[in-house]
Amino acid sequence: MSRPDAVVVGAGIAGLTVARLLSRHGRSVVVLEARDRIGGRVHTDRSDGTVTDLGASWIHGIDDAPLFDAVRGFGMRSVEFTVGSYQPDSRPIAYYDPDGRRLDAAAVAAFAADIRGCDAHLSRYIADIGSGTSYAAAMEEPLGAVGWSAGRIERVREFLHHRTEEQYGVDAHDLDAHGLDDDETLGDEVVFPEGYGVLADSLAVGLDIRLGHIVTRVQRDADGVVVHTDRDVVDAAVAVVTVPVGVLRSGTIVIEPPLPEPVAGALGRLEMNAFEKIFLRFPEKFWDDDVYAIRRQGPAGAWWHSWYDLTALHGTPTVLTFAAADCARAIRGWDDAQIVESVLDALRDIYGDAVSTPTQVKVTRWQDDPFARGSYAYMTVGSTTADHDVLATPVGGVLHLAGEATWTDDPATVTAALMSGHRAACTILGRDIPIEDLWTPAS
Numbered sequence: 001m002s003r004p005d006a007v008v009v010g011a012g013i014a015g016l017t018v019a020r021l022l023s024r025h026g027r028s029v030v031v032l033e034a035r036d037r038i039g040g041r042v043h044t045d046r047s048d049g050t051v052t053d054l055g056a057s058w059i060h061g062i063d064d065a066p067l068f069d070a071v072r073g074f075g076m077r078s079v080e081f082t083v084g085s086y087q088p089d090s091r092p093i094a095y096y097d098p099d100g101r102r103l104d105a106a107a108v109a110a111f112a113a114d115i116r117g118c119d120a121h122l123s124r125y126i127a128d129i130g131s132g133t134s135y136a137a138a139m140e141e142p143l144g145a146v147g148w149s150a151g152r153i154e155r156v157r158e159f160l161h162h163r164t165e166e167q168y169g170v171d172a173h174d175l176d177a178h179g180l181d182d183d184e185t186l187g188d189e190v191v192f193p194e195g196y197g198v199l200a201d202s203l204a205v206g207l208d209i210r211l212g213h214i215v216t217r218v219q220r221d222a223d224g225v226v227v228h229t230d231r232d233v234v235d236a237a238v239a240v241v242t243v244p245v246g247v248l249r250s251g252t253i254v255i256e257p258p259l260p261e262p263v264a265g266a267l268g269r270l271e272m273n274a275f276e277k278i279f280l281r282f283p284e285k286f287w288d289d290d291v292y293a294i295r296r297q298g299p300a301g302a303w304w305h306s307w308y309d310l311t312a313l314h315g316t317p318t319v320l321t322f323a324a325a326d327c328a329r330a331i332r333g334w335d336d337a338q339i340v341e342s343v344l345d346a347l348r349d350i351y352g353d354a355v356s357t358p359t360q361v362k363v364t365r366w367q368d369d370p371f372a373r374g375s376y377a378y379m380t381v382g383s384t385t386a387d388h389d390v391l392a393t394p395v396g397g398v399l400h401l402a403g404e405a406t407w408t409d410d411p412a413t414v415t416a417a418l419m420s421g422h423r424a425a426c427t428i429l430g431r432d433i434p435i436e437d438l439w440t441p442a443s
Contacts, residue, residue: 004028006428007227007234009215009253010242012040013414014402016203017421017438018240018428023207024437025429030234032213032227034371038204041244041372041404042414044195045362051195051314052279054364055375056414058084063187066422066435067415071192073439074202078190079313083292085185086163086306088112091292096350098298102288114156118142122160126177131384135164135179136172155297162305165324168378168412169275174325179379193313196414203438215243217254220399240400240424242417246272246373248401259395266390269383270405272374274328278321278343279310279362285317286354287347294319296350303327304346328367336363376412377405392420400424 006022008015011033019029037043041055058081062068071078082090089112095103103111121142129138139160143153164172168179192198217228218239225239247253248267259267287294287309294307303323310318321343323331331339340361347355366375379387385408392406402424407416422435 002028003224004030004234004236006030006238006240007032007225007236008240008242009218009227010040010403011035011038011200011204011209011211012242012403013042013200013203013417014404014406014421014424015040015240015242016200016207017418018242018402018424019207019209020203021422021425021433021437022428024442025425025433027428029208030236031207031209032215032229032234033209033211034214036211038209038211039197039200040242040417041366041375042196042200044197046195048360050281050316050360051193052362053192053196054277054362055366056196057191057320059190059415060085060410060413061185061187062190065187065415067418068190069436070418070439071199073436074199076192076198076202077194078192080188081191081292081308081310081312082185082189083308084189084191086166087185088115088159090185092290093293093295094288094291096294096296098300100296100300100350111155111159114148114152115159118146118156118160121145129177131176131178132382133177134173134381135175135177136161138177139172158297158301162301165327166306166322169273169322169324169328169375170271170378171325174271174378174380176379176381176383178385179383191310191313199414215253217256218399219256220396222396222398225398238398238400238428240402240421240428242401242403242421244272244372244374244403245270245377245405247371250373252370255399262390263393263395263401266383266387269380269387270377270391271380272372273376273378274323274325274332274367275375276323276328276331276366277362277364278323278339279360280319280321280340280343280358281360282317282319282356282358284356285309285311286351286356287319294350296346300346300349304343307347332367336361339363378412388416392423394427400427 005027006029008019008031019031023029043055045052125141161172213229219226224237227234296305307319307321388408402420404416407420410416
């Protein structure tokens with residue numbers, strides 16, 4: 001075979017995007033994927049006749065969103081589900097206070113108003129400080145100024161901590177205050193009844209993807225790159241490495257020469273999170289009708305504080321909850337039965353004996369996945385939002401990094417993966433190309 005123009009490491013959304021765009025613009029491309037499937041951290045499980053997105057689930061805001069344009073272009077069906085960015089009240093949410101009593105509508109509205117008021121103050125404060133302050137420390141500035149009762153302040157503090165965990169899978173003490181600068185949702189959020197994996201399948205059509213090829217070394221010089229796998233060696237003019245930050249930092253892929261500054265420094269300031277999903281399907285609903293989510297306040301919600309009603313996706317009574325940060329690390333060695341029993345105990349604290357035995361359970365293990373080493377990246381204390389884009393700085397004109405961690409505006413999302421792949425393709429081609437080229441028919 002003749003030397004390909006480009007070799008792409010990783011068949012996630014970023015890798016598939018750059019490969020598809022390059023191939024559509026006349027470049028020969030080989031995609032190397034360690035797993036026996038494509039999609040990376042977009043992973044739809046259909047193994048038992050159900051559709052479960054074990055990785056990414058949402059598009060967080062469909063207004064002015066190239067990703068939503070892409071899924072529509074590929075004909076993917078979506079369902080509105082607007083609570084994925086941990087909004088306090090965007091859709092009906094059943095809140096339960098520390099004593100297990102449901103808040104009435106007026107109490108929910110007052111609580112949401114507290115959140116929004118604190119957020120406005122917090123945003124102004126963070127805008128005026130540099131990196132090096134944790135999100136936990138930053139939130140104490142507005143909380144110390146409001147003059148509310150201790151209980152009222154604690155409910156807001158608790159919400160901000162839980163939001164940090166659900167948004168980035170990290171404790172607020174470990175996240176730089178600027179790590180939630182992108183926490184904005186424009187328009188409705190959507191999920192996918194047929195699975196997010198349809199996007200990966202659509203992007204992959206016609207590409208030369210080699211599954212089960214574990215990359216161990218990427219060597220570069222002025223003439224190009226040589227990529228070594230456990231099965232063969234691929235020589236190409238350029239390489240695009242799209243593996244997660246956790247893999248890049250693990251040393252399982254040796255890059256020679258090592259990444260230079262400022263790329264290496266940016267990589268060192270980003271870290272993979274601890275974040276898992278637990279899906280529970282039940283024979284019938286025992287929770288509140290006509291709500292998008294259930295949230296528990298107080299110490300009882302330290303671990304399991306939010307459940308999302310996914311029944312509308314397929315008509316089967318289903319709730320989703322997340323294990324994040326300390327919780328995710330603590331349960332890492334538990335088996336599925338232990339995890340489920342812990343979640344059910346928390347639900348019983350609200351619903352009592354009405355909680356039934358699940359008919360199906362799915363628990364993710366992204367922390368243990370050697371090709372992910374976590375769900376997505378976050379900014380450690382001292383990092384800056386610019387570190388994301390710095391990570392994408394081309395190296396020696398032949399090596400490019402892409403993926404969700406390399407996009408500043410909306411990191412940790414499929415949007416970031418898609419847009420980083422588009423950027424890498426434009427850089428390699430030396431010109432801007434329409435992102436619509438991903439889904440419009442080839443001429």
